[in-house]
Amino acid sequence: MNTPPKRRTLAPEARRKAILDAALAVFSEKGFANARIEDIARRAGIGKGTVYLYFPDKESLFKSLISDALGPLLTAAHATLDEPDLDPRETLAIFFEMVKTEVLGTEKRDLVLLMAMEMRNFPEIAEFYHENIIRSGLALILGVLERAERRGALRSSKVLKAPQVIFAPALLSVIWDANFARFGDLDLDAAFGFYLDTLFKPAEGDTP
Amino acid sequence: MNTPPKRRTLAPEARRKAILDAALAVFSEKGFANARIEDIARRAGIGKGTVYLYFPDKESLFKSLISDALGPLLTAAHATLDEPDLDPRETLAIFFEMVKTEVLGTEKRDLVLLMAMEMRNFPEIAEFYHENIIRSGLALILGVLERAERRGALRSSKVLKAPQVIFAPALLSVIWDANFARFGDLDLDAAFGFYLDTLFKPAEGDTP
């Protein structure tokens, strides 16, 4: 007399992906605490209980969401930045472009915000994130900057002591879009361009 | 049918302040959703119900926390930045210093984070914040930058199209400290110094 369960038996990996996609959407919209498993399930087109066949609990689902999206990001960054022969300005330009295309222009944008929001409540995530992304990302960036410094192309060597500022515009972008998009856009190209213009001395010497 | 009280009154404004302090601490630590009123009360050294004598509900408490700290901030910023005769680099240096002293070095640091995290769930706060802080703060900064541009002191005019980047290091600092402080500090002076060094051309012409 009850509705029979759907037997759509999607490929398990596809199903897992669908859940993670739905989770990203719902977590992004509401934050971890306010996201209801049922909402995620509904959005994934499945029943509440099914989520638990793929993830043991809400927290695991959240962490999987993070981890699953993090690996690829890192790999991509490595490939881009670990190019010792390239011009540093060029390298960073490519990196910014990659960040724009691969992160800020996709749903992963929300993931960044989500992490910034919830790392506090999930110290393991902060740890994992720092170990796997921040630390090596910073090392990569630092490599590029030091290369530039050695070539005398760096305008201010202070950035070597706070290489995190390189990520600042991207972070700003994420937060701005999440909260203030409706009041006006942030010109991301201008922001990145500004960084590239001021970070490095011009290739030649074109004094004013 | 019920149980008796324990402690006795305190200056009402002091009490209100104590609650707001406790709220800042607890909200910062747990986020809005995970903060329990009882925790805030206990931290303020009072009973659960007392909180409700000062704030009608959890949301109001949260909003008061924000509003109470916002006014002073804005006033201070105005006083600092609205100085048309000062050298732009100097002005910005003072501003950065002020941000460091008045915000990043105080508990208000957590407030910034808190807002960045919860504005999503409280659109009115985003609106209020944008109208009262962001918009005018941006205008002030833009004023300074344009003054520099008119004097030919700006290295890249692109920053005029994305003046928000000026705030990026401060935002980065807040998020870094909240989440990654245990893994290593962010050198804020270096970050601000880097900005000042690269943003403006040197007063005279030194080197190349």
Next chain:
Amino acid sequence: MNTPPKRRTLAPEARRKAILDAALAVFSEKGFANARIEDIARRAGIGKGTVYLYFPDKESLFKSLISDALGPLLTAAHATLDEPDLDPRETLAIFFEMVKTEVLGTEKRDLVLLMAMEMRNFPEIAEFYHENIIRSGLALILGVLERAERRGALRSSKVLKAPQVIFAPALLSVIWDANFARFGDLDLDAAFGFYLDTLFKPAEGDTP
């Protein structure tokens, strides 16, 4: 630094009366459970704590309200109904009139409703009410009716087995007014008149 307590020190009996009046109003409007002591205090023009100087708790206040209004009622009824020489119809007419004037036309009307509403939660009140009002009131009425019966003036002796019906119109009036007054009045005179007309045979014989 706090507002000093009012020292209006009203005569204690007047103060007690004022509280009971306020209590009647508030209890009537909201029912026992939804009435707040603070509302009663405010309505009586005093502070919350003062109520507790006159009544040990909410329940006592409620019970006092009932008892205080009940005694006089009973005394009055006795005086009216215990008149063996009077014509039964006349007696009942006087009684109805008294009920109309002394109860239904005053705030005590609400008291009746209140009791009907809360006796359930306060069995002692039901007991007290039955012992002191119902039982003797019923006895009085029965006396009148039996006198009429002995004179052959009663149209149907069945009323002797359910003398409570004599009170039914008054009860109906109270409930009607409380709930449906805004949709239209109940014609109380018609209701009482109908009772008098049909209960007793005409003094003489005026056949149709």
Next chain:
Amino acid sequence: MNTPPKRRTLAPEARRKAILDAALAVFSEKGFANARIEDIARRAGIGKGTVYLYFPDKESLFKSLISDALGPLLTAAHATLDEPDLDPRETLAIFFEMVKTEVLGTEKRDLVLLMAMEMRNFPEIAEFYHENIIRSGLALILGVLERAERRGALRSSKVLKAPQVIFAPALLSVIWDANFARFGDLDLDAAFGFYLDTLFKPAEGDTP
């Protein structure tokens, strides 16, 4: 983070009915404000949360209780009273019998009381009840009485101006049983019989 369920499903309509039954019992015993959802749940043999699967909140549960029992009542009354050819006395006798069997003899008796008690706090219920039950019920009764009047069978035409009195004994019965049953019964048959005897003139002429 939480605890597991215990029991398993039941036909949804049966479950809903069980909750409403439990609610009637508990609301009747304690009144709306003093009834605890948990009590209702326990009485229905289910967990607290389950109640909320069937009714959005306490108030809705209460209103559903009323509405669910009201429709049938009205339909029944219509069928009984809207019989223009029947003898008025006979019609009313049938109506009284129906009230006795269908309401006063069932748990709906408590519902009547409940409404009389709580309409004050739920004006919408009073409105709904008046519109759907009282108004049309009164119209039906009035029809019967006017028919009687046209036949010259009415002892006192005053009842036409206060037809609500016809319901008075039923209301009295409900309140009496709820509060004073333990002190002695109300003879309902005598009460209704008294009404029938006095309301109408005898069919023929049998001695004064």
Next chain:
DNA sequence: AATGAATGAGGATTCATTCAT
């Protein structure tokens, strides 16, 4: 005597999680 700030028990409601179907 009078006050009202302070208290915490009590109850409505939400939602992660389980498991019978």
Next chain:
DNA sequence: CATGAATGAATCCTCATTCAT
């Protein structure tokens, strides 16, 4: 495998009651 009905811990908020001033 999939489902969603059922559960109860957890948390917000109210308000009777106390007692320092």
